[in-house]
Amino acid sequence: MKNTFTFKELFSEFDDDIISVPEDTVFGDTDISTDAVKNAVLLRSGCRKKRHKGIRMILIAAAIIVISGVCSTMILADTDIRIAFEEFFGGNMNSAGLYDGGNVTVRTDDPNLDISFLGLTGDEHEMYAVIRASKKDGGTFTDEGYLYPYMTSDWKAMREYMLSLNGKTDTTPDELQSAMASFCGIEAVCTDRYGSNFGYENEGDAMIDAKYYLSDDRKQIKILIHLDIDNASGTKHLDARDGTLTVKSACFTAQKIVNTFFTDELSDEVSTGTAWNRFEKLFTGSQESVENMSVIYTPQRAIFCQTDKKEYALPFELTFTMNYRYNACIRRTLKQIDSPHYINENVPDAQMTVSPFSIRFDGETDHTDISQCFEDVDIDNSYVLMKDGTKYCFRDWGCCGGGGPASGKIESHSRLTYTLKPHSGLEEETILIDTREIAQITINGDIVYKA
Amino acid sequence: MSEDQIIVRLKNKDIKAFEETIKKYTPLAAGIVQNVSRGSLSKEDIEETVADVFVTLWKNTDRIIAGKLKGYICCIAKTKALTKISSVKRNIEADIDDYDPEDDFSVSSECEKKELVQCLREIISGISMPEKEIVIRYYYYCQSITQIGRVMQINPETVKTKLRRTREKIRSKLSERGYEI
Numbered sequence: 001m002k003n004t005f006t007f008k009e010l011f012s013e014f015d016d017d018i019i020s021v022p023e024d025t026v027f028g029d030t031d032i033s034t035d036a037v038k039n040a041v042l043l044r045s046g047c048r049k050k051r052h053k054g055i056r057m058i059l060i061a062a063a064i065i066v067i068s069g070v071c072s073t074m075i076l077a078d079t080d081i082r083i084a085f086e087e088f089f090g091g092n093m094n095s096a097g098l099y100d101g102g103n104v105t106v107r108t109d110d111p112n113l114d115i116s117f118l119g120l121t122g123d124e125h126e127m128y129a130v131i132r133a134s135k136k137d138g139g140t141f142t143d144e145g146y147l148y149p150y151m152t153s154d155w156k157a158m159r160e161y162m163l164s165l166n167g168k169t170d171t172t173p174d175e176l177q178s179a180m181a182s183f184c185g186i187e188a189v190c191t192d193r194y195g196s197n198f199g200y201e202n203e204g205d206a207m208i209d210a211k212y213y214l215s216d217d218r219k220q221i222k223i224l225i226h227l228d229i230d231n232a233s234g235t236k237h238l239d240a241r242d243g244t245l246t247v248k249s250a251c252f253t254a255q256k257i258v259n260t261f262f263t264d265e266l267s268d269e270v271s272t273g274t275a276w277n278r279f280e281k282l283f284t285g286s287q288e289s290v291e292n293m294s295v296i297y298t299p300q301r302a303i304f305c306q307t308d309k310k311e312y313a314l315p316f317e318l319t320f321t322m323n324y325r326y327n328a329c330i331r332r333t334l335k336q337i338d339s340p341h342y343i344n345e346n347v348p349d350a351q352m353t354v355s356p357f358s359i360r361f362d363g364e365t366d367h368t369d370i371s372q373c374f375e376d377v378d379i380d381n382s383y384v385l386m387k388d389g390t391k392y393c394f395r396d397w398g399c400c401g402g403g404g405p406a407s408g409k410i411e412s413h414s415r416l417t418y419t420l421k422p423h424s425g426l427e428e429e430t431i432l433i434d435t436r437e438i439a440q441i442t443i444n445g446d447i448v449y450k451a
Numbered sequence: 452m453s454e455d456q457i458i459v460r461l462k463n464k465d466i467k468a469f470e471e472t473i474k475k476y477t478p479l480a481a482g483i484v485q486n487v488s489r490g491s492l493s494k495e496d497i498e499e500t501v502a503d504v505f506v507t508l509w510k511n512t513d514r515i516i517a518g519k520l521k522g523y524i525c526c527i528a529k530t531k532a533l534t535k536i537s538s539v540k541r542n543i544e545a546d547i548d549d550y551d552p553e554d555d556f557s558v559s560s561e562c563e564k565k566e567l568v569q570c571l572r573e574i575i576s577g578i579s580m581p582e583k584e585i586v587i588r589y590y591y592y593c594q595s596i597t598q599i600g601r602v603m604q605i606n607p608e609t610v611k612t613k614l615r616r617t618r619e620k621i622r623s624k625l626s627e628r629g630y631e632i
Contacts, residue, residue, distance in 0.1 A: 010567060010568050010571050011571075011587070011590040011591040031494060032477060032478070032481040032494065032497060032498050032501060033498065034473070034474055034477040034478070036498060037473060037477050037481075037498055037501050037502050037505070038470060038473045038474065038477070040498070040499075040502040041473055041502050041505040041506055041509070042466075042469075042470070044502065044506050045469075045505075045506055045509045045510075
């Protein structure tokens with residue numbers, strides 16, 4: 001059989017060396033913006049360099065304390081919600097589950113501290129809150145130099161940390177409390193209405209993630225607090241619906257860079273840990289250096305350095321009632337027949353809770369021949385449709401749960417957060433939506449909610 | 452980064468290497484798109500088409516062969532340009548001076564394309580300048596005769612003549628090796 005090729009086709013197969021001509025004489029007078037092309041390409045390819053990225057790091061020290069830094073941005077899908085927050089959070093409220101403290105109080109014992117609550121959103125499982133503080137005498141929160149360099153004006157955080165046991169199983173509550181106290185000064189105390197302390201050994205715990213934003217003049221500080229009431233380490237789900245949750249802070253730590261090892265552009269390389277590999281090679285055999293390593297994030301890069309740390313007092317207490325029913329939370333009980341492609345057989349009732357930033361499904365069955373109550377979410381066939389026609393996709397955080405033949409029941413809990421497009425990367429912004437404007441929710445092709 | 456390093460890193464989906472590739476080859480891809488379209492695409496169309504080129508490249512990094520990254524980009528650029536022209540339903544308005552009745556002459560063979568390319572490569576390598584440059588600019592970079600004349604400072608009619616004569620030489624040598632033109 002004969003093949004026919006044009007000259008142009010054949011020339012395209014030539015090696016680069018044979019086609020060498022002065023390239024500026026090839027390009028002609030095209031006035032194309034390389035940056036515009038690059039930005040469009042990276043966005044479409046899913047390669048866009050992520051801002052405010054963080055990595056989970058393990059500092060290898062004698063006590064094997066797990067320290068991680070998490071940085072995330074949230075974008076608000078509704079203009080009303082968006083204006084409710086100053087920068088990330090702060091400002092006025094609306095009734096879509098974002099409130100100014102009807103069931104939230106913040107207080108301080110420091111007479112020189114002016115502290116105010118800016119905003120909060122959440123459900124009984126998760127909460128984001130922002131508070132702002134300044135000194136009545138106009139003083140600064142830190143000494144000069146105790147902040148890290150920043151590249152843009154919208155990020156002035158000095159450090160970030162997550163208190164987490166994710167992946168860590170041999171840290172005792174005492175060790176964790178000690179770590180919490182030494183690194184951030186925040187204690188998490190869960191109490192029910194009767195004053196009982198939940199703690200770690202009882203029903204579960206609260207994971208706290210807080211980020212500080214220090215102003216240029218170091219006179220104002222904002223704190224974004226994220227509380228995850230579900231225990232990420234997989235112990236019992238905390239039933240805190242009728243209790244209160246109090247977050248207390250005594251101080252925070254500020255850093256001054258004294259020695260920079262290297263910097264890395266924030267990219268997937270950092271998030272996948274290859275930068276960590278580089279760090280490990282630098283410090284092989286140097287336990288002391290490893291223990292003193294810090295990573296400071298700016299919007300563009302991660303700075304691997306040694307820092308001098310100082311503690312500064314910032315005492316406050318944030319309390320909110322867990323039994324608050326948010327206007328924005330849509331709750332439904334679903335039968336298997338309501339969503340045959342998502343809810344497994346023999347699951348009599350599944351609870352669906354739709355909040356401004358996630359949809360949760362909870363199920364239970366006494367049929368232990370199934371491993372989970374829910375099927376995998378088909379991202380391409382699952383979405384939220386708003387009344388104005390906007391469509392949001394999901395990021396599936398997986399299904400966790402427990403049980404089995406021994407207990408005689410299977411429990412499953414799944415969570416979906418909203419994304420602008422399907423199959424978004426983990427570093428994509430978190431979306432908040434106004435649940436009042438939801439028209440329809442579809443999971444695996446099944447319509448599970450219609451306004 | 453060297454070209455070889457870029458290719459290896461592209462195959463490993465290294466974003467830095469990809470960014471460097473975009474930066475390095477955007478002007479080339481844009482030039483190819485503009486040349487193919489003969490000016491029938493707007494600047495925005497060209498930018499969009501060039502973006503298409505690199506998105507396609509990223510999706511097909513496994514197809515990049517060492518030493519042929521540039522060629523591969525040019526190949527994608529030509530294809531995308533033609534697709535874009537078709538999608539915007541533009542007609543390429545060719546200058547009468549650029550008209551070449553043998554523009555698309557083709558080679559038939561029972562051999563695989565790879566073998567044919569190798570043969571053609573050897574023939575082209577043996578052609579002297581400036582004829583070699585003219586034929587590469589015309590068939591590889593899709594430049595018009597007018598463009599080639601302007602860049603090489605040769606009268607367009609001379610470009611046409613040299614192109615025709617070079618094509619005849621190539622045709623003759625291919626025939627000697629058993630290929631049909």
